[in-house]
Amino acid sequence: MTIFLLNIGFGLVTASVLSLLSVGLSLQFGVTNFVNFAYGSYLGVGMMLAYTFSQTLHFPFWAAAALGTIFTGVVSMVIAEGVLEPFVRRRKSLFYMLIVTFGLSLVLDNLLQIFYGVDFFQYPVAQSSPVTIGPFSFTTAQLEIIAIAVVAMIGVHLLLSRTRLGKAMRAMSDNMDLARSSGIDTKNVTRWTWFLSGCLAGLGGIVLALNIVSFQTNSGETLLFVIFAAVILGGIGQTYGAMLGALVIGMVTEISTSFISSAYKQDIAFIVLVLMLLLRPQGLIPAKGKA
């Protein structure tokens, strides 16, 4: 029983990491209407940039993490402007957009390996002894991860509900033509969406690295389909759905380790994905005109 409760705690941590990542992917998907298969590589960009800022340039870790987050956003925006949007403007079909992002993931992964090699890295944060809260037990880093995720989710919520940019993003996600004809600067909103999506991917990568402590450039790569699972679970393009999806996937995968080997965590996520696709492909919160 205690292990079960402990795993619920870990589920909360995993869900926190996933929530950042799935919201980032979902926001971008909603606005641009194609999946970015290079998203997994953005995690690597974030975690490695934060490493460089803190270890090589000797920034305090929180500043390095903030810079890593923002720079990943910039990388995402630059790639979108330089590579992806030109393809969109040429009206390449969905097929080709997916292949382009897929090709991009290969380029980015290997560029990261050229710069950072295949070694394992660690952030210069002291490993504290676990803190016990009720039945749960967390490291300080894990508590910080949960806090970061909660703050980020509130931030996303405020952005979407209170700001013009956020409202424009929602409008574009609901109906692109309507949004364009009602005077929304769709180009600009798309640009900021890519930035935001990149920031969340970078931040997600950094907290993922914090959670697993020792990481490689491609540590985020295998997480890609778990993120997809959370996004599809929530209803593709649905931001709040993505949060819910992250919570479910995070909890289910961690709780499953009470019963089966943790080596099969991802398989559990895959099973959830498959069940979802077979039974309710539109997601828990279906979006109009998608799926």
Place this chain on the structure above:
Amino acid sequence: MANSILEVKGIKLAFGGVQAIDDCSFHIEEGTITALIGPNGAGKSTMVNVISGTYRPDEGHVIFDGKDVTRMPNYARAQHGLLRTFQISREFANMTVLENLLVVRQGQVGESLFGALFRAKSWQAQTKELVAEANEILNTFGLYRLRNEYAGNLSGGQKRLVELSRAVMAKPRLLLLDEPMAGVTPALIERLGQHILELNRELGISFVLVEHNLEVVEKICSRVVVMALGKQLADGTLAELRSNQEVIDAYLGGGARERVGS
């Protein structure tokens, strides 16, 4: 009275709380050209999707040729001769016009894997016949010259004609045309109307047209079904409906009249 080839009974369908079709019933007689008209949002296109099997209704039945097809997937309905076209032209862009037609004929030997691999002689001969047949059809639609063009390279009007000739190639018994005249020049509207009349007369194909242009309706449709707010409001000839106050209020009357004609 002729046999009814299609009957919809008590169809209900809601999308996320919006009742798109609300207890709608009507029937289509064999060998007629029937118009399905009604103001925007009346549920006409939704009804076409229900009849063709793209949507499954929450309640009610679709009966085609005496058979209840409500639970049948769209491709199975098409195999029985219940075919549709779409509001926008959906040609197979990277295939030639001729191929567009060849694809849709059912019952070809080379459709199964076994047939494709081991009965090549047989399907090659069959294809030859189908090419001749398709060329005939393309010729009547004035597309013969363009038969080896990629369908994606044609003009909007030409694509409309490809859609119709493709539907003819599939040998339908009932053809649902979802706004076939939308975005088409007046000259082509004439032409399409003529084709529909000829197909009806010569091949005995029954038609259901979703159409806004009442002039077209008047010219080629022998019967009109009016829908409003997801219900069947009235049916009869256009002349009869002109004197029906309900129909006038819902659709024909007021400003809608001019808009519809333009």
Place this chain on the structure above:
Amino acid sequence: MSLILGYVATLLVTFFTYNIFVIGLNIQFGYAGILNFTVITFMAFGAYFYAVFVMPHANNASQVFYILGLHWPWPLAMLAGVVASGALGYLVGLIALKRLRSDYLAIVTLATGTLVYGLFGNNNKLFDGWSGLFNVNQPFQSVATNHPNEFSWIFVVFSGVVMLVVWLFANRLYASPLGRSMRAIREDQDVVDSFGRNSFKVRMLAMVIGSVIVGIGGVLTIQYIGALSPAGWTTGETFVVWAALLVGGRANNLGAIVGSLLVAVVFNEATRYIPQVPSHPNLIPNLRNVIIGGLVILSIWFRPQGVLPEKKASFLEVPLVDKYAQGFPGDEPENALSPAASEA
């Protein structure tokens, strides 16, 4: 001389097997528009299942573990490997070929790849984990006894024949009504359905046929090398196949051959001779992948139809003798069927 002969033989076998991979992917993507982002998993499935059917029972004393070990004759084991690959294709298709957006299928293939990779790698009992299988029984060993090159050249002929059969099969499929349905589904699945074809079935057929063909290539690979470990099947390999197809020309099997010659043989071999940088042992493979990824993106930008684009279908036909053999109705004068248009 013998060294060069051996090298040429290996090049030819590589060329033939990549042709087979590219033709397999071509049937999935070029014909039917199915995005398979884990070609390599199907290749590995074919190879591994061939291995465990052809190898003798695992000898636990040697600390090498694998399932089955049935010691079947190699043609039967080859069949088993191919069936396994096709079965995987069927399973993936069952999940993702329902009427869903094409993103979902791509996601499911990607997820399947990640999963199978982890499952095979982490599980020592299945296929000996990360160290992979070696000493896999090769065919023709009883005939080729005199010189190592003898096996290589027999295998060149064998793989060449297999490739030829696959090639003829793919071309016949393309020209057939079934192939035409596949291409129509690639263009617009809904329309094909609305004309009475069960597009799910046709797409599934393309998925399974493609998987089977990729599986054949996988079996040939392990037959020739005699060993395969998960380290050899990375995303990069999938990309080589994709790049070859896109560069060569989708939906054109001749293009597939040109593509695999350019990408899998010429490019891959050329980069093999760049000297290693001792401090960065991975630099060359990494750069190669960057270029392959770039090639995929650039070919979609500059020449999405490939070096050899899809051929326009032409049919032997008797010209229509008809006085009405006419042009587009827009060309002719309007014959007013009705009076003014503002009457309704």
